[in-house]
Amino acid sequence: MTRRFTPKVVTGNxxxxxxxxxxxxxxxxxxxxxxAEVLDDEAHAQLRLLDAQARQNEIVGAYLADVKPGAAxxxxxxxxxxxxxxxxxxxxxxxxxxxx
Amino acid sequence: MYRYTEFDAAFVAERNRQFxxxxxxxIDGSLTEDEFKPLRLMNGLYLQLxxxxxxxxxxxxxxxxxQMRQLAxxxxxxxxxxGHFTTRQNIQYNWPALRDVPDxxxxxxxxxxxxxxxxxxxxxxxTADHFAGAAADExxxxxxxxxxxxxxxxxxxxxxxxxxxxxxxxxxAEADRAVTRAHDIGIRTVQRDGETGYEIIVGGxxxxxxxxxxxxxxxxxxxxxxPYLEATVSVWNLLGRRDNKYxxxxxxxxxxxxxxxxxxxxxxxxxxxxxxxxxxxxxxxARIREDFAPPAFVTRPxxxxxxxxxxxxxxxxxxxxxxxxxxxxxYAIAQISLKAHGATPGDxxxxxxxxxxxxxxxxGHDEIRISHEQNIVLPHVHRADLPEIHARLKARGLxxxxxxxxxxxxxxxxxxxxxxxxxxxxxxxxxIATRFDALKxxxxxxxxxxxxxxxxxxxxHHHLGHIGILGLDRAGVENYQITLGGDHTEQAxxxxxxxxxxxxxxxxxxxxxxxxxxxxxxxGPEEPFIDTYRRVGMAPFKEALYGPEARRSRAA
Ligand code: HEM
Ligand code: SF4
Numbered sequence: 001m002t003r004r005f006t007p008k009v010v011t012g013n014x015x016x017x018x019x020x021x022x023x024x025x026x027x028x029x030x031x032x033x034x035x036a037e038v039l040d041d042e043a044h045a046q047l048r049l050l051d052a053q054a055r056q057n058e059i060v061g062a063y064l065a066d067v068k069p070g071a072a073x074x075x076x077x078x079x080x081x082x083x084x085x086x087x088x089x090x091x092x093x094x095x096x097x098x099x100x
Numbered sequence: 101m102y103r104y105t106e107f108d109a110a111f112v113a114e115r116n117r118q119f120x121x122x123x124x125x126x127i128d129g130s131l132t133e134d135e136f137k138p139l140r141l142m143n144g145l146y147l148q149l150x151x152x153x154x155x156x157x158x159x160x161x162x163x164x165x166x167q168m169r170q171l172a173x174x175x176x177x178x179x180x181x182x183g184h185f186t187t188r189q190n191i192q193y194n195w196p197a198l199r200d201v202p203d204x205x206x207x208x209x210x211x212x213x214x215x216x217x218x219x220x221x222x223x224x225x226x227t228a229d230h231f232a233g234a235a236a237d238e239x240x241x242x243x244x245x246x247x248x249x250x251x252x253x254x255x256x257x258x259x260x261x262x263x264x265x266x267x268x269x270x271x272x273a274e275a276d277r278a279v280t281r282a283h284d285i286g287i288r289t290v291q292r293d294g295e296t297g298y299e300i301i302v303g304g305x306x307x308x309x310x311x312x313x314x315x316x317x318x319x320x321x322x323x324x325x326x327p328y329l330e331a332t333v334s335v336w337n338l339l340g341r342r343d344n345k346y347x348x349x350x351x352x353x354x355x356x357x358x359x360x361x362x363x364x365x366x367x368x369x370x371x372x373x374x375x376x377x378x379x380x381x382x383x384x385x386a387r388i389r390e391d392f393a394p395p396a397f398v399t400r401p402x403x404x405x406x407x408x409x410x411x412x413x414x415x416x417x418x419x420x421x422x423x424x425x426x427x428x429x430x431y432a433i434a435q436i437s438l439k440a441h442g443a444t445p446g447d448x449x450x451x452x453x454x455x456x457x458x459x460x461x462x463x464g465h466d467e468i469r470i471s472h473e474q475n476i477v478l479p480h481v482h483r484a485d486l487p488e489i490h491a492r493l494k495a496r497g498l499x500x501x502x503x504x505x506x507x508x509x510x511x512x513x514x515x516x517x518x519x520x521x522x523x524x525x526x527x528x529x530x531x532i533a534t535r536f537d538a539l540k541x542x543x544x545x546x547x548x549x550x551x552x553x554x555x556x557x558x559x560x561h562h563h564l565g566h567i568g569i570l571g572l573d574r575a576g577v578e579n580y581q582i583t584l585g586g587d588h589t590e591q592a593x594x595x596x597x598x599x600x601x602x603x604x605x606x607x608x609x610x611x612x613x614x615x616x617x618x619x620x621x622x623x624g625p626e627e628p629f630i631d632t633y634r635r636v637g638m639a640p641f642k643e644a645l646y647g648p649e650a651r652r653s654r655a656a
Pocket of ligand 2: 557
C-alpha cells in the first residue's frame with residue numbers, strides 16, 4: 001500500500017525583506033498561507049518546486065511544506081510552519097504585526 | 101581600549117565596499133543564492149525564519165559609549181528598535197532588510213565595529229572574561245591577548261577554509277568567567293615560579309557531542325602564544341574531518357586521535373613555526389597593552405553608597421546580587437541584568453542602550469562589557485555613584501536584581517527566530533522567570549543557572565546549566581529534555597539527562613518540582629543548588645520528576 005501524499009505548499013523567504021512567502025496558482029508570491037496553491041500530487045509538487053527555485057532574484061530557499069485543509073484555505077501541519085506563518089512569540093513582530 | 105589603526109579602518113572599508121557590490125549583484129540577479137550565501141555569511145548576514153539577521157562582533161565583549169549609541173541608532177533606523185546580545189559576545193539584529201545591510205555595516209565601521217568572521221569556517225570572534233581589567237582575582241587583563249589573536253586570525257590566509265568554525269576564549273583570572281573549557285581552544289592565564297604564561301585547553305565544545313576541553317600544555321610562555329596557536333590550528337586544519345560536519349570540530353579530532361598524539365603533532369609543528377615568529381608579535385602586543393591601560397582610579401569616600409545601602413532595601417537587594425569585587429578600593433563591577441522577569445533574555449531596546457551608554461560615559465570610565473550570560477557589565481564604577489546609577493537604571497527597567505539567580509536564564513533565540521531550531525526557548529525562559537518572581541522565592545533559592553537551547557546545537561549552553569533545558573521536536577510537538585549538574589565555571593561539567601522530556605505545558609511544573617526538591621534536600625541556604633545536586637545525586641530529583649507523586653499529579 002502506498003502512503004498517501006501529504007498536501008504541500010511551496011514556501012521560501014522573500015529576497016529583499018526575508019519575509020515568509022508562498023507560491024500561488026498564478027505564480028505570484030503571497031505572504032498569506034491561505035492564498036497559497038495546495039499541491040496534492042507529488043510529481044506536480046516537485047515541478048512547482050523546481051519552478052520556484054528558478055526564481056532566484058525573488059526568493060531564497062524554496063521548499064515544500066506540509067499543510068492540512070482548513071476552512072479558509074491551507075493551514076500549517078507542523079508548529080514550525082505555524083510560527084513562520086505568524087511571527088515570533090515574544091513580540092508582535094513579523095507577519096502578525098503586518099496583517100493586524 | 102583598542103583603537104583602530106588606519107590599516108584596520110581601510111581593511112574594513114574595503115570589505116564593506118566589496119560586500120555592497122555583492123549585495124547589488126545578488127539583487128540584480130547576477131549572483132545566485134548559492135554564490136551569495138558564503139559571501140553574506142563571511143559578513144555576518146544570516147537568513148532566519150522570518151527575516152535576515154545581522155550578527156555583529158563585540159570583540160572580547162568590550163564597548164565604549166559611542167559604540168553603544170551607534171548600536172542603538174542602527175537598531176532604530178534599520179531594525180525594530182532593539183538588539184539581542186548573545187552568549188558569544190555578539191549583538192544580533194533580527195530584522196534587517198537586505199538592501200540596508202551595507203549601510204548598517206558602514207555605520208558600524210564609523211565606530212570601529214564590523215561583522216567579519218562572526219560566521220563561517222573561520223576563527224570566530226575571540227571572547228574573554230567580561231570582568232577583564234576590573235576583577236579582583238585577575239592575574240592579567242586577557243583583552244590584549246584576545247586582540248592580538250583577533251588581528252592574527254582575521255583574514256589569516258591559512259585559516260579561511262577551516263574544517264569548521266573555531267572558537268577561542270581567553271581568561272586572565274582564577275575564576276573562569278569565559279567558559280574556556282567549552283571552546284575549541286581555551287586560554288587561561290597562569291603563573292609559575294613568578295612567570296606569567298598560559299594554560300592551553302583544547303577540544304572543548306557543546307553541540308551534539310558536548311566535551312570538556314583537555315589540557316594541551318599546562319604552561320606556555322607568553323612569547324610562544326601565537327606560534328603555538330598557529331601550530332594547533334594547522335594540525336587540526338590537516339587532520340579535521342571535512343567529510344562529515346558533525347565530526348569536523350577539533351573536539352572530535354582530539355577525541356579520535358587522543359590528546360597525546362595531538363600534543364606530539366602540535367609540538368612538532370610548533371618547533372618548525374617558532375623561528376618564523378621573530379618577536380614582532382610581542383612588540384605589537386606591548387603596543388596593544390598600552391591601549392588597555394587601566395583607567396585613572398580615584399580615592400573618594402563611599403558614604404553615599406553606605407547610606408543608600410542601609411536605608412533602601414531595593415538598592416540593597418540590587419547591590420547584593422548585581423555587584424562584584426573590583427581590584428581598586430572604593431570601586432565595584434556592576435552588572436545590568438537584561439533578564440527582567442518575563443522579558444526576552446539578552447534583548448535591549450535602543451532607549452536602554454542609550455541610558456547605559458550615558459551612565460558608562462558619566463560614571464564608568466566609558467567602558468561597557470557584554471557578558472556571555474547575556475547581561476551588560478559596567479566594569480569600573482565608584483561605589484559613591486551607585487545610588488544614582490541604580491536610580492537611572494530603575495527608571496528604564498534595567499535594575500532587576502537577579503544576577504546568577506533562577507531568572508538570570510541564558511536562552512538562545514530558538515524557534516521564534518532561528519531556522520535550525522526544533523522548539524522554542526524564549527517563552528520557556530519567560531515562563532520560568534515570571535513564575536519564580538510571582539512565588540517570591542528567587543532570593544531564597546539563591547544561585548542557580550538555567551540555560552535553554554532550542555536545538556541540539558546548544559547555542560544556549562544548556563549542557564552547562566545547573567538545570568539545562570533542550571527543546572526538541574517529538575512527533576510534531578515541542579518537547580523539553582532536562583539535564584542536571586552542568587557547570588560553566590572552572591569546574592566545568594556537562595549535565596546529565598534526567599530521562600524523558602516534558603511538553604511545553606509540563607516543563608514549568610517540572611522545573612518547580614526540581615526546585616522544591618532542592619529546597620527540601622539542601623543543608624541550608626548556604627548550600628547552592630549545584631552543591632546539593634553533587635551531594636545527593638540524581639535520585640531525589642528523578643523521583644520528583646517521574647516518581648509516583650509526579651505521576652499522580654499529572655493524572656489529576
Ligand atoms: C541564526 C542563528 C544561529 C545559527 C544558525 C547558529 C548555528 C549554530 C550551530 C550549527 C552550532 C553547532 C556548531 C557545532 O557543533 O559544530 C552552534 C553552536 C553555538 N552557537 Fe549558535 N547559532 C545561531 C545563533 C546563536 C546565538 C544567538 C548564540 C548566542 C546566544 C549562539 C552561540 C553559540 C554557541 C555558544 C554554540 C556552542 C559552542 C560550540 O560548540 O560552538 N548561536 N550554533
Ligand atoms: S541552539 Fe539551535 S535553536 Fe538555538 S540558536 Fe542555536 S541553532 Fe538556533
